[in-house]
Amino acid sequence: MALVLNKVVPDFEAAATSGVQFSPKNYLGKKIVLYFYPKDMTPGCTTESMHFRDNFAAFEQAGAVIFGISRDNLLSHEKFKAHLELPFDLIADTEEKLCHMFGVVKNKIMYGKKVKGIERSTFVIDADGVLRQEWRGVKVAGHVDEVLDVIQKL
Secondary structure (H helix, E strand, O other): OOOOOOOOOOOEEEEEHHHHOOOOOHHHEEEEEEEEHHHHHHOOHHHOOOOOOHHHHHHHHHHHEEEEEEEOOOOHHHHHHHHHHHOOOOEEOOOOOOHHHHHOEEEEEOOOOOEEEEEOOEEOOOOOOOOEEEOOOOOOOOHHHHHHHHHOOO
């Protein structure tokens, strides 16, 4: 089932750090930023997460919550979150259910071999649970500023 812009995101549950059980319905009335990234503790993912961290207060002021998502397990996420002092939680999608729901699993070439990986992507869900914006194939530089701009206009 592919998600469609300007349509309500179907409800789902996913385990996140800090013992949080994430579900879109639990955040109705708030804007949600879901950013998918390939792997904890890698350079691009660390930089992207730090940019979200450094702008966290502005997102919060605009009525948004942020969740990072990767295929890493909760233990890895807890270490990553603590290492970067992230003020938001990370969702463990070890079975790739959310990755497939949001269509971010892609074939990539790594060291000459074809591998299945996560395409860095971000999704914004409005306070009514409607998918309002998506970015795919994200380049980290300047990305968080773009996302914040959209959030502030919703």
